[in-house]
Amino acid sequence: MQAAVDAYDEAAARVLGVNRTDLRCLELLMRHGALTPGRIGPELGLTTGSVTAMLDRLERLGYATRSPDPGDRRKVLVTMTDTAREKAWRLYGPFATEGDALMREYSDADLEVLAGFLRRSRELYERQLERTLKEHAEK
Structure with missing residues (x-):
């Protein structure tokens, strides 16, 4: 099962035009909503510079945005774009549908x-x- 999940995630990353770490970042954003780069780094095991480079890539692709935190303007919040959510849903949505049917068994x-x-x-x-x-x- 682990090999099948890994193979699917690799294919999904290729379809989205990202690497596996970028895909994991998108998963975090999908699951948690807005996150600070300071939270993303440790979650993915990345340095500050690596997080910045990754977020630059995701922004160029139109998959993530950075904006000031309304509660603390010194912080930046990273959010997933609607474009990224739509593309991710096309890739992973069928799992939700089929998974629901499977669980009912x-x-x-x-x-x-x-x-x-x-x-x-x-x-x-x-x-x-x-x-x-x-x-x-x-x-």
Whole structure:
């Protein structure tokens, strides 16, 4: 499944004309709405300069905008454009439709088991990532 998800995301990035990190940024913006570059960087493991370059690319493509934060004019908020949302929906919307139908095939109890398995699997990967990063940072 992981290979299939990865292959689809690679194809989606090609269709959108972005790299995989840019695609992950668009996913963050879709999920969270407006974010500061300072929040995007750590989420994606990017330096300040890399975030700036990425946001420049996304703005040139018409996928993101930067504007002053109305609550704190010293901050900048990054938002996904309607163009990017429409293109993303064309790529990922069918997953929502088919996924909804797929989910209806399972009982609530089945879904609780599946959700528990997926959560625990994610936690396993997060622990192993932390271990691996720690072990290799020490060398």
